[in-house]
Amino acid sequence: MAAMARMFLRGLAALLAVALLAQFFIAGMASLTNAEWWAHHLTWVGFFQWLVVPLPVLAWLIGPPRPFRVTLACFPFVQMGLQYVLAHRGMDGRWPIGLGLHAVAIVAAALVLPVGICVTAADLSDFKSPLDGSPMTFKLQPGEVETPAVEKLKETGDNDYRGNAEAIAAGKALYEDNCIICHGADGKGKLGPTLVGDQLIYKQAKSDPGMFSIIYGGASGAMQSFANRGMKQDEMLKIVAYVRTLDK
Numbered sequence: 668m669a670a671m672a673r674m675f676l677r678g679l680a681a682l683l684a685v686a687l688l689a690q691f692f693i694a695g696m697a698s699l700t701n702a703e704w705w706a707h708h709l710t711w712v713g714f715f716q717w718l719v720v721p722l723p724v725l726a727w728l729i730g731p732p733r734p735f736r737v738t739l740a741c742f743p744f745v746q747m748g749l750q751y752v753l754a755h756r757g758m759d760g761r762w763p764i765g766l767g768l769h770a771v772a773i774v775a776a777a778l779v780l781p782v783g784i785c786v787t788a789a790d791l792s793d794f795k796s797p798l799d800g801s802p803m804t805f806k807l808q809p810g811e812v813e814t815p816a817v818e819k820l821k822e823t824g825d826n827d828y829r830g831n832a833e834a835i836a837a838g839k840a841l842y843e844d845n846c847i848i849c850h851g852a853d854g855k856g857k858l859g860p861t862l863v864g865d866q867l868i869y870k871q872a873k874s875d876p877g878m879f880s881i882i883y884g885g886a887s888g889a890m891q892s893f894a895n896r897g898m899k900q901d902e903m904l905k906i907v908a909y910v911r912t913l914d915k
């Protein structure tokens with residue numbers, strides 16, 4: 668779903684860029700050669716303005732960080748609004764129509780594609796593969812239900828189990844069963860690297876979504892995916908909360 672929304676949003680941004688350029692051409696024809704082209708201009712604007720409507724929806728579907736993505740995806744609305752105001756002031760004869768309108772349209776045409784790419788590529792959250800940076804997709808184990816804490820992590824990046832003594836105790840037991848042989852009782856590393864301090868291999872391991880993604884999907888070599896070994900996402904989140912207590 669997220670991958671499809673990402674693809675659609677990029678396609679739509681590209682389409683909008685082309686539509687804006689076509690608008691330039693048509694308006695140019697109208698003012699330079701044949702005033703009848705204004706009718707085409709109105710039809711064209713009336714059609715392509717609707718392309719901006721799905722943008723925020725698609726941005727939301729792509730997933731966290733949603734406030735960032737959706738805000739950015741609303742940029743074309745602001746641009747359309749500004750153009751309407753300028754165009755109508757111009758038609759009323761209150762403002763000269765040319766300069767401001769052209770400036771807005773040029774900026775919009777130049778920015779719509781980069782904005783689309785930013786909306787889709789934004790990686791404020793660290794839900795990504797440590798190896799190639801590709802976005803994570805999480806699948807539940809058979810019979811697993813997504814707990815509120817896991818749901819919240821995916822929405823906001825916050826780990827509710829931090830500072831929760833019961834969850835941390837459960838995380839400790841899981842760590843001892845699954846991680847201690849390679850990462851050591853103090854988390855400073857044995858066969859595997861340290862999980863505490865600043866000497867991390869992957870910058871994303873500093874954040875809870877980032878460490879969660881590494882446990883879920885694995886990294887290179889001996890660091891295998893724990894999702895593939897049947898571990899539940901809620902357990903991974905508790906382990907992260909425990910590992911953070913080692914980091915003093």
Ligand code: HEC
Binds near residue numbers: 845846858887
């Ligand atoms: C068989 C050994 C092994 C086990 C078991 C293991 N790891 Fe790892 N882990 C590694 C290795 C090796 C790496 C380095 C991977 C790399 O360089 O891509 C690693 C890397 C990591 C990293 C990234 C650290 C960094 O510096 O960026 C995290 C986080 C991590 N492991 C967490 C865990 C957790 C939590 C568990 C238990 C659920 C676990 N690992 C179990 C071997 C292991």
